[in-house]
Amino acid sequence: MTRPRPDETVVGALQPKxxxxxxxxxxxxxxxxLPVGPASMVDAVEAVTVIGxxxxxxxxxxxxxCLIKRPEDQALFGQAFHLFWQNPKFMxxxxxxxxxxxxxxxxxxDAPEDMLRRLxxxxxxxxxxxxxxxxxxxxxxxxxxxxRAVSQTKDFAMMSGDEMTxxxxxxKNLAPYLPQRKSRRWRQQKTGGQLAIRAALxxxxxxxxxxxxxxxxHQTKTRPLVILCxxxxxxxxxxxxxxxxIHGLTxxxxxxxxxxFGMNLTNITRLMRYRDVDEAVLAVSxxxxxxxxxxxxxxxxxxxxxxxxxRVMAEGASVIIITDGLDRAPDEDKSALQxxxxxxERLHKSAYSLIWLNPLLRFDGFVPKSQSIRTMLPHVxxxxxxxxxxxxxxxxxxxQVIGKRRSRELVTWQKLARDAAKMAVRHSVYAQMKAAPxxxxxxNKGQKNGVVT
Amino acid sequence: MAGKxxxxxxxxxxxxxxxxxxxxxxxxxSLFLALAKSxxxxxxxxxxxxxxxxxxxxxxxxxxxxxxxxxxxxxxIAQAAxxxxxxxxxxxxxxxxxxxxxxxxxxxxxxxxERPLLRALQPHPNGPPILxxxxxxxxxxxxxxxxxxxxxxxxxxxxxxxVIAAEEPPIVIITSNRTRExxxxxxxxxxxxxxxxxxxxxxxxxxxxxxxEAADDLQRQIVGFVxxxxxxxxxxxPGVAETIDWAQALVELNCVALDPQMxxxxxxxxxxxxxxxxxxxxxxxxxxxxxxxxxxxxxxxxR
Numbered sequence: 001m002t003r004p005r006p007d008e009t010v011v012g013a014l015q016p017k018x019x020x021x022x023x024x025x026x027x028x029x030x031x032x033x034l035p036v037g038p039a040s041m042v043d044a045v046e047a048v049t050v051i052g053x054x055x056x057x058x059x060x061x062x063x064x065x066c067l068i069k070r071p072e073d074q075a076l077f078g079q080a081f082h083l084f085w086q087n088p089k090f091m092x093x094x095x096x097x098x099x100x101x102x103x104x105x106x107x108x109x110d111a112p113e114d115m116l117r118r119l120x121x122x123x124x125x126x127x128x129x130x131x132x133x134x135x136x137x138x139x140x141x142x143x144x145x146x147x148r149a150v151s152q153t154k155d156f157a158m159m160s161g162d163e164m165t166x167x168x169x170x171x172k173n174l175a176p177y178l179p180q181r182k183s184r185r186w187r188q189q190k191t192g193g194q195l196a197i198r199a200a201l202x203x204x205x206x207x208x209x210x211x212x213x214x215x216x217x218h219q220t221k222t223r224p225l226v227i228l229c230x231x232x233x234x235x236x237x238x239x240x241x242x243x244x245x246i247h248g249l250t251x252x253x254x255x256x257x258x259x260x261f262g263m264n265l266t267n268i269t270r271l272m273r274y275r276d277v278d279e280a281v282l283a284v285s286x287x288x289x290x291x292x293x294x295x296x297x298x299x300x301x302x303x304x305x306x307x308x309x310x311r312v313m314a315e316g317a318s319v320i321i322i323t324d325g326l327d328r329a330p331d332e333d334k335s336a337l338q339x340x341x342x343x344x345e346r347l348h349k350s351a352y353s354l355i356w357l358n359p360l361l362r363f364d365g366f367v368p369k370s371q372s373i374r375t376m377l378p379h380v381x382x383x384x385x386x387x388x389x390x391x392x393x394x395x396x397x398x399x400q401v402i403g404k405r406r407s408r409e410l411v412t413w414q415k416l417a418r419d420a421a422k423m424a425v426r427h428s429v430y431a432q433m434k435a436a437p438x439x440x441x442x443x444n445k446g447q448k449n450g451v452v453t
Numbered sequence: 454m455a456g457k458x459x460x461x462x463x464x465x466x467x468x469x470x471x472x473x474x475x476x477x478x479x480x481x482x483s484l485f486l487a488l489a490k491s492x493x494x495x496x497x498x499x500x501x502x503x504x505x506x507x508x509x510x511x512x513x514x515x516x517x518x519x520x521x522x523x524x525x526x527x528x529x530i531a532q533a534a535x536x537x538x539x540x541x542x543x544x545x546x547x548x549x550x551x552x553x554x555x556x557x558x559x560x561x562x563x564x565x566x567e568r569p570l571l572r573a574l575q576p577h578p579n580g581p582p583i584l585x586x587x588x589x590x591x592x593x594x595x596x597x598x599x600x601x602x603x604x605x606x607x608x609x610x611x612x613x614x615x616v617i618a619a620e621e622p623p624i625v626i627i628t629s630n631r632t633r634e635x636x637x638x639x640x641x642x643x644x645x646x647x648x649x650x651x652x653x654x655x656x657x658x659x660x661x662x663x664x665x666e667a668a669d670d671l672q673r674q675i676v677g678f679v680x681x682x683x684x685x686x687x688x689x690x691p692g693v694a695e696t697i698d699w700a701q702a703l704v705e706l707n708c709v710a711l712d713p714q715m716x717x718x719x720x721x722x723x724x725x726x727x728x729x730x731x732x733x734x735x736x737x738x739x740x741x742x743x744x745x746x747x748x749x750x751x752x753x754x755x756r
Binding site (some may be wrong): 198311 | 539540543590632633688
C-alpha cells in the first residue's frame with residue numbers, strides 16, 4: 001500500500017500496527033453488516049494518518065466519516081467502535097483484546113445493556129483453536145461456513161440459537177419477485193405490440209415528415225403485497241422468523257404493507273423500512289404489546305377490512321396471512337365464527353390472491369379439524385407451510401407466479417376439512433344418541449392440535 | 454398575487470359562508486395560509502366531505518378560472534401537461550417542403566397543445582387560476598414525482614422549448630381519498646389538512662344552506678340520524694354529500710318528519726354498501742331514530 005508518510009512520529013512508529021487494527025476493525029464492521037469496501041478502508045487509514053490518534057473523538061469521527069455510508073448504520077458503528085477501541089493501550093494489544101472477549105460471550109457483565117445482538121454474535125464466534133495470528137481469518141471463515149450449513153427441513157421451533165441465526169441470515173437474503181400486473185402506462189418497443197401512433201408522428205416531425213411505424217405495449221407493475229402476521233402465543237417460534245422474512249421483502253420491494261395481529265392489529269410497514277433488521281425488529285417489539293397472547297382472528301380481520309383495506313389494497317394487491325388459524329374464541333362461539341367467515345370472505349374478494357401460511361402443516365398427518373381453520377379454508381387460494389427453510393424457499397420461488405387460480409392441494413385440504421366437519425357432526429349425534437356425556441376433552445383436544453394421533 | 458385576497462381568517466370564512474360553503478376553523482386556517490403563502494393545499498378525507506367543492510367555491514369567490522385535472526392510473530405528461538400537435542406539424546412539413554430545417558418551425562408554441570398543468574401556469578385575464586388536482590391517489594407514483602417541479606418552482610420544462618414558468622403562481626388544491634399513501638416529498642411542499650366529517654351544528658348549518666326546502670324539524674332529525682349512523686362502525690359512513698342528497702330526496706317525497714318506513718325505503722341514498730344497509734335497515738334504524746327523536750324532545754324541553 002502506498003500512502004503519504006505521516007509527519008507525526010507517534011503515529012509513524014505505530015503505523016503498521018494501526019493499519020492492521022483498522023483492518024481488523026473493518027472486518028468486524030463487515031461481519032455485523034456494514035457495507036465497507038476496500039476503498040473506504042484505504043480512506044480510513046489515510047484519514048487516521050492525517051488526524052492522528054491523540055484525540056479519541058477526532059479519531060472516531062475520522063473513521064466514521066470514511067466507513068459509514070448510511071445514516072442508519074451510525075448506532076451500530078458507534079457500539080462497534082467503543083467495544084473495539086475501548087482499551088487505552090489498544091495500539092499494542094488489540095489482538096489480545098479481541099480474543100479474551102471472544103472467550104466469554106454473553107456473560108460479560110459490563111457490556112452495555114442495549115448492545116445490539118448482532119454485534120455480540122459477531123464477536124462471539126468460537127475462539128480459534130490455533131492461536132497463531134496469521135490463521136485467524138481462515139478460522140473465522142470456516143466457522144461461518146459450518147454455521148450456514150443448517151438443515152433445510154428442520155423446524156424453526158426446534159432450532160438452536162446458532163442454527164436460527166444462520167437460518168435468519170439466509171432468509172434475509174431471499175429477494176423474491178412479486179406478482180406483476182399490466183399497468184395502464186405504455187412502454188415503447190422495437191417490434192410487436194400495438195402501433196404507437198403518437199410516437200410515430202412525434203418521430204415523423206423530426207424526420208421531415210417520414211412516418212415510420214413505432215410499437216408499444218403495456219408496462220408491467222409489481223402488485224402490492226399485504227402481509228398479516230399472527231404473533232399470538234401459539235405462533236411465537238415462527239413470528240420472529242417471519243418478521244425477518246417481511247423485513248427482507250420490504251427492503252427489496254416498495255409496495256409491501258405489513259401488519260401484526262394478536263389481540264390488536266398493528267401496522268408495522270414503516271418500521272420494516274428501517275435498513276437494519278435488528279433495529280426494525282426492536283422497534284416492532286417496542287410498539288407491539290401483545291406478543292404471545294391470544295388472538296381473535298375474526299375481529300382483527302374486521303378491523304383490517306374496515307380501516308386499512310381501502311388504503312393498502314388498491315391496484316390488485318395479493319395478501320399473505322400467516323397464522324395457525326387457532327382462534328382464542330371457543331369453537332362453540334358461533335358469532336365469532338360468523339365474523340371470521342364473513343371477514344375472510346371479504347378479504348378474499350378484495351384481494352387478487354390470498355395465500356395462507358400455516359406452521360401446523362409441519363405435521364405429516366395434519367387434518368383441518370379446528371372449526372376456525374375449517375371456516376377460513378374455503379376463502380383462501382393457497383395453503384402452504386412455513387415452518388422450515390425449505391418451505392420459505394419454496395414460497396419465495398413461487399411468489400411471483402402464484403396467481404388467482406387455486407392450488408390443487410387446496411382442493412384436497414378443503415375436502416379433508418369437509419370430511420372432518422362431517423365426522424364432527426357424526427360424533428356429536430352419536431354421542432347424543434347414546435345419551436352419554438360427550439367426551440369433550442377428547443374431541444376438543446384433537447381439534448385444538450389439529451393432529452391425527 | 455396582487456395583495457392577499459382575504460385579510461383575516463374570519464373574512465375568508467365569512468366569504469365562504471356567503472358563497473354557500475360552510476367551513477370549520479381548521480379548514481379555513483389551512484386555506485388561508487395556503488392563499489397567503491402561495492403554497493398548495495393538500496386535502497385528504499373520506500369521499501363526500503366537500504374537498505372538491507372548496508376549490509369550486511374559491512374559484513367563484515375570487516372570480517378566477519378553475520382548471521381541473523382529474524387523476525387516473527396511467528395519467529401521463531401528454532394528458533396532464535402538454536402535447537405537440539403532431540398532425541399539424543406533418544401538415545406544416547408537407548406545405549413547406551422537405552428542405553426546410555424542421556426543428557425551428559415545428560417546435561414552437563403554435564404547435565403546442567396545452568393541457569391543464571401548463572394552462573395553469575399561463576397568464577389569465579382574471580388573475581392566476583385555481584388548479585384543482587383531484588384524487589391524486591388514483592394516479593401512480595411516477596406522476597407524483599412529476600408534480601414536484603411544478604409545485605415547488607411553478608414551472609414546467611419542455612425539452613424542445615425550454616422552461617415555462619408562471620409569472621404568478623396558481624392557487625393549487627390537491628385532493629386525495631387515501632386509497633394509498635401519497636409520498637412525503639409531495640406532502641412536504643403543501644399545507645396539509647384532513648377533512649373530517651362535520652359535527653352536528655356545522656352539518657345543520659350546511660343543510661340549512663344546501664336544502665332550505667326541508668323543514669327545520671326534518672333537518673334536525675336528518676342530522677341527528679346521520680350523526681348516529683357515523684357512530685355505527687360502518688364500512689363506509691355517509692358523508693355530507695349524502696346528507697344533502699338524503700334531505701333533498703326526503704323533500705322530494707313530501708316527507709315532513711322521519712319515520713322508520715321512510716328511513717328504510719330511502720336508506721340507499723345514505724349507505725352504499727349492501728352489508729351496511731342490511732345491518733342498519735329495520736330495527737337498528739328504528740333504534741337510532743328513536744334516540745334522535747328523544748334527544749330533540751329533550752333539548753326543546755330544556756330550552
